[in-house]
Amino acid sequence: MYGRFLFALYLCFPLSASETSVVSAADAAPDFEKEIVPLLINRCLECHQEQNASGNLVLTTRAGLLKGGDSGPAVDLNAPLESYLLERVHAGEMPPEKQGRPQPLPAAERATLKHWIQAGAPWPEARHIDLFERSTDLRAGRDWWSLQPIKRPAVPQLKTFEQPANPIDAFILKRLEDQQMTPAPLADKRTRLRRLYYDLTGLPPTLAEVEAFENDTSPQAWETSIDRLLNSPQYGERWGRYWLDLVRFADTSGYERDQEKPFAWKYRDWVVDSLNNDLPYDQFILQQLAGDEIPDRSERSVIATGFLRLGTWNDEPNDPQDYQYDRLEDLVHTTSSAFLGMTVKCARCHSHKFDPITQEDYYRMASAFWAGPVAPGDRGLLGGPSPEQLGFKEVLGWTDLSATPRALHVLKNGERLHPLQQVEPASLSMVPRLEQAFTPPPEGSPTSQRRLQLARWIINPDHPLTARVLMNRLWQHHFGAGIVRTPNNLGFLADPPTHPELLNWLAAEFQSGGWTLKRMHKLILTSQTWQQSSLHPQQADYRERDSGNRLWWRAERRRLDAEALRDSMLARTGELDLRQGGPGFRPTISPEALEGLSRKDKAWQASPPDEQKRRSLYTYTKRGLLPPMMTTFDLCDTTQSCGKRDVTTVPTQSLALLNNRFVHDRSEALAVKICQTSTKPEDRVKALWERVYARSPSAEEQKLALQHLLVQTKRFREQKTVSPTAEPEAAKRLPPQILAVASLCHVLFNSNEFLYVD
Structure with a gap:
């Protein structure tokens, strides 16, 4: 009644000036495709599609509009100005409130809608409107840039710069040329x-x-x-770490018990070996999603499916049946984020608010991991298959528990107790030209082969996302930021690409070269763009014009990440153990960090000191007890896919470098080595600079360093007690001269020259 009262008031007053201008602008009805379709997609179809239509009102066809919903016909063609749809819109009740805030149509759109209905709501015959058919100012459609076919663009021809040999430079220089800017000179x-x-x-x-x-x-x-x-073997270790971030790698399950995942380290080693052997990326994906289903299945390919087992796992969930849907969400999210750069998990409860991903799409992808039947109390899906089912011992892998999983249904609001329509396993619908239903497995197959079909859909050469996403990640790790600076999201909420044609060119080049990474690394590293200095002669001016360096007019100065920082200290002291593979080591963790744990004496047993000198990649990763020094320097969260780590600058980082026992041990170890080979203070300073900075000290540095040694030696000699830089045992073991050199070494480890890469 209240709505009708408001509508009556509306009829009593003339249209606003803006609305009148729209209505009187033309005698004909508004253009359906240009004006009405965008309005319906933007404002109405999220709630009024065929499936689960709000109030049973479907606005995707003219028949649905005229039929109306639970409240009766939406449009009255005999008395169009009295149509219930107009009444609700002009009463401010439609579109409905969002987060408690009214969402009234703008005056121009209200006028357009009124004019269209007044003209008889003309609608092309057989025209069906899809919420995701086109992009609007509120969401991406299937015409979104990242969903379009990858086409190799022509290399730009430059007018003011000399044409470069590397196509990457041509794309970068073209944008700089357009802005009348120049790149930084080559770094030394x-x-x-x-x-x-x-x-x-x-x-x-x-x-x-x-x-x-x-x-x-x-x-x-x-x-x-x-x-x-x-x-070198170290290449796979470096770049393998980036992939482990993406797939939420850890050695334990999280939650209260945080129990170990047996043989998770074998997956880590598989990633490193695959990168070192330059395994083509399509095979890299195929083995991780379906290494147990491929025709040439082997122990290594089954180890690759550990990708699906790496997530957190609660072995005692409050409701096992609810929890299996949480596990499916983890699998959908990690798969779609890592390989496709899309947040498919957002569609678990409703169609995606911003990207062309329907709620049914979410369950289509989930069906690939729906390893049923899962009866009440059965933890099969939760814990994964047994070694017998995998066919190999001592492997953390995945395989289906049945070739014919039970039906999966779309869940209303994502709630298990409110199933809707049954899902037919298929690929996502956001790429219509590649959309396909998953076929049943052949007779005698031990698995459903849905994951195999999902993997083949992802690695289809015509897939628009797979190569784009990886090339963007490659660019990010080489330059400090991606061409799209939101690497796990190339959808509507993504940061727009700085150079979309360059990204397309890289993706096309990657595919045409057999999906191998090493040649793409070399292509980037031989570009003048990568080799330029981080300092520019016109730095101040260019920062005003492009503070985010989106035009790549200089290189980015970058701080070492947690692993590189720790590994560099070990490398500079000569202690780094380059032994590869195998179970990880457990680092020493201070008693203060163990205070909150029950049974502290058994909760964490550090590995022998020599074992702890391996690369940080081989650290045993316990989700409930990450090494404090590593987290201080932005070690990523292990519970979900991480496409880009945070980079923070906080006081605790300085405090950690000044006080952490690991750092002091490295300083003392290097001091002992230098003092064993050099007796003169001048020689010790020179040796220290050459070890830590890989260069000789300047005259001023030499002078200041010698003063430091003189002061510190006197201090330690007079103190004859424990210095702030050493444990009591170290003070007894090391003479003042060595402690002074250790103090100087500690200064160098804390310097910007050590911590940053220009």
Whole structure:
């Protein structure tokens, strides 16, 4: 009644000026495709599609509009101005409130709707409107840029710059040319080599390696360095860490008991080996999703399916049947985020608010992991298959528990007790030209083969997302930010690509080259764009014009991540153990960090000291007890896919470097080595600079360092007690001269030159 009262008031007053101008602008009805369809998609179809239509009102067809819903006909063609749809709109009741806030139609849209209904609501015959058929100012449609076919664009031809040999530079220089900007000059050889080492291996070059490169004047020197590092075992360790972030890798299950996942480390080693062997990316995906279903299945391919077992796991959920849907959400989210750069999990309870992903799409993907039947109390889906089902011992892998899983239904609001229509297993509908239903497995198959079909859909050469997403990740890790700076989301809420044509070119080049990564690394690393300096002659001006460096007019200065920081200290002291693979080591954790744990004496047993000198990649990752120093330097969350780590600058980082026992141990170890080979303070300073910075000290640095040694030696000699930089045992074991050198080493480990890569 209240709504009708408001509508009556509306009829008593003339239209506003803006509405009148719209209605009187033309005698004909509004253009259906240009004006009415966008209005319906933007404002109405989220609630009024065929399935689960609110109030049973369907607005995707003219028949649905005229039929109306629970409240009767929506449009009265005999008295159009009295139509119930107009009444609700002008009463401010439609569109409904969101988060308690009214969402009234703008005056121009109200006028357009009124004019259209007044004209008889003309609607092309057989025209069916789809919520996701086109992009609007509120959401992405199936015409969204990242969902379009990958087409190799022509390499831009430059007008003011000399045409570069590397196509990457042409795309970058074209945008700079348009803005009348110039790129930064090339970084010096030492800077470039250090950047290259950290990019490809996560470790610093030695002084000998720096000098050898600086003295090599051959045209092939740069490419030779790239090839050598790409072929080193440390390449797979560096780039494998990025993938482990994406797939939420950990050695334990999380939750209260946080029990170990047996043999999870084998998946980590599989990733490292796959990258070192340059396994084509399509096979890399196929084995992780369906390594147990492929024709040439092997123990290694089954280990790859550990990808599906890496998530958190509660072995005592409050409601096991509800929990299986939470596990499905983890699988859908990790798969779609890592491989497709889309947040499909948002559609568990309703069609996606921003991307062309229906609620049914979510359950279509979930059906690939619906390893049933799962009876009440059965933990099969929760815990995964047994070794016998996998066919191999000592493997953390995945396989279906049945070739014919029980039916999966769309759930109203994602709630298990409110099932809606049954889902037919299929690919996502956001790429219509590739949409396909999953076929039943052949007779005698032990699995449903749905994951195999999902994987083949993802690696289809015509898939628009797979190559784009990976090339964006590759660019991100080489440059510090992606072409799309939201690497796990290339949908509507994504940061727009800085160079969309370059991203398309890279994706096309990647596919045409057989999906191998190493050649793409080399292509990027040989570009002038990657090799440019982080300093620009017009830095101040360009920062005003492009503060985010979206045009890539200079290189980004980047701080070492947690793993590279720890590994670099071990490398500079000569202690780093480069042994590869196998179970991870447990680092020493301070008693203070163990305070909150029950049974502290048994909760964590550190590995022997020598075992702890391996690369950080091989740290045993316990979800409930991550190493404090690593988390201080932004180690990623292990509960969900992480496409880009946070990079923070906080006081606790300085405090950790100043006080952490691991850092002090490295300082003392290096001091002992230097003092064993050098007796003169001048020689010790020079040796220290060469070990930590891979260069000789300047005259001013030499002077200040000698003063530091003099003051600190006197201090330690007079103190004759424990210094703030050492444990009591160290003070007794090490003489004042060595403690002074350790103090200087500690200063260098805390310096920006050590912590940052230019």
